[in-house]
Amino acid sequence: xxxxxxxxxxxxxxxxxxxxxxxxxxxxxxxxxxxxxxxxxxxxxxxxxxxxxxxxxxxxxxxxxxxxxxxxxxxxxxxxxxxxxxxxxxxxxxxxxxxxxxxxxxxxxxxxxxxxxxxxxxxxxxxxxxxxxxxxxxxxxxxxxxxxxxxxxxxxxxxxxxxxxxxxxxxxxxxxxxxxxxxxxxxxxxxxxxxxxxxxxxxxxxxxxxxxxxxxxxxxxxxxxxxxxxxxxxxxxxxxxxxxxxxxxxxxxxxxxxxxxxxxxxxxxx
Ligand code: ARG
Numbered sequence: 001x002x003x004x005x006x007x008x009x010x011x012x013x014x015x016x017x018x019x020x021x022x023x024x025x026x027x028x029x030x031x032x033x034x035x036x037x038x039x040x041x042x043x044x045x046x047x048x049x050x051x052x053x054x055x056x057x058x059x060x061x062x063x064x065x066x067x068x069x070x071x072x073x074x075x076x077x078x079x080x081x082x083x084x085x086x087x088x089x090x091x092x093x094x095x096x097x098x099x100x101x102x103x104x105x106x107x108x109x110x111x112x113x114x115x116x117x118x119x120x121x122x123x124x125x126x127x128x129x130x131x132x133x134x135x136x137x138x139x140x141x142x143x144x145x146x147x148x149x150x151x152x153x154x155x156x157x158x159x160x161x162x163x164x165x166x167x168x169x170x171x172x173x174x175x176x177x178x179x180x181x182x183x184x185x186x187x188x189x190x191x192x193x194x195x196x197x198x199x200x201x202x203x204x205x206x207x208x209x210x211x212x213x214x215x216x217x218x219x220x221x222x223x224x225x226x227x228x229x230x231x232x233x234x235x236x237x238x239x240x241x242x243x244x245x246x247x248x249x250x251x252x253x254x255x256x257x258x259x260x261x262x263x264x265x266x267x268x269x270x
Contacts, residue, residue, distance in 0.1 A: 005178070005243050007224035011058045013105070013266040014049060017041045017072035018064040022257050026092040027139075027168050029258035041253035045072065048227065048249045048261060055225050055247070060268070062105045068098050073259045074266040075123040075171060077102035078113070079149070081133075083270045086152055087113045088122045091140045114152055120145035123266060124169035130179035131155075136170025138162035138190075160197070161190040171218055171262045177205065177244065178223045183235065185212035205242055211235035215251070215260030220267075227261050 020041050022030050052059050064071050077098055079086045085106050090096045103113045118141075120126070125141035126149055127134040133153070135146040138161050150157040160170060164187065167173040173188035174197075183205040186194050197204065207217055216232025226239050230248035239246050251260050 005224040007222045011268040015062045021069045027258040073263040076121045079126040085111045085113045118144035133157040139168035160193040218260035218262040
């Protein structure tokens with residue numbers, strides 16, 4: 001079955017964790033008093049970049065800025081579909097200045113950046129499925145931003161409500177495998193949203209709570225390879241059974257800020 005899965009090369013935007021640390025707490029994972037091994041965070045992150053390149057993906061980087069420790073989580077800075085950039089308006093004041101730096105990267109690269117009026121955290125909560133957008137709300141991105149994104153892109157936006165603070169962004173509870181399927185952790189969603197996901201994806205790959213807590217749903221799929229936290233063992237096995245190739249990449253130091261592989265990865269879709 002594995003031979004039937006087709007990889008599509010991607011273009012990713014990332015930001016080195018040169019100034020990464022946990023100095024404030026804006027999600028339940030963050031403990032400002034617990035130590036972070038900065039050198040380990042950097043080498044783990046570099047291994048992710050190396051893995052992307054080794055699998056044929058293009059990686060661009062934004063320069064990290066001192067005093068913005070969460071800037072490594074590039075996914076939150078924008079949502080890009082069809083070469084159109086929907087910028088972010090971060091929920092936490094601590095992260096708002098990141099937008100300036102990401103927006104200027106996009107502008108230098110030749111993109112216009114739409115500035116949203118409502119709180120929205122890029123690919124953290126806006127997930128492109130290939131045909132429409134799945135949009136998380138409950139903790140960060142607001143339903144007003146979902147409407148704004150729908151108007152901006154002209155693609156349907158389907159609102160999903162997150163209910164567990166450990167899974168505060170949609171990309172911690174669900175990821176897209178390919179144009180036809182997703183993987184997710186049902187209990188992270190309200191009962192109504194679970195029903196929506198069941199109808200849209202009757203054959204979805206479901207994750208256990210342990211897999212989800214190990215950031216297993218904060219994965220990146222290229223249609224064939226799934227870059228995934230090695231701690232999410234059951235999920236990796238299930239993905240393999242479905243014909244995907246799990247590529248384990250350990251970002252344990254970044255988990256201390258509540259982020260994993262997908263959080264560190266913004267996809268630029270031309
Ligand atoms: N500490 C960051 C925050 O709360 C982590 C962001 C993780 N990013 C993501 N795409 N889930 O906001």
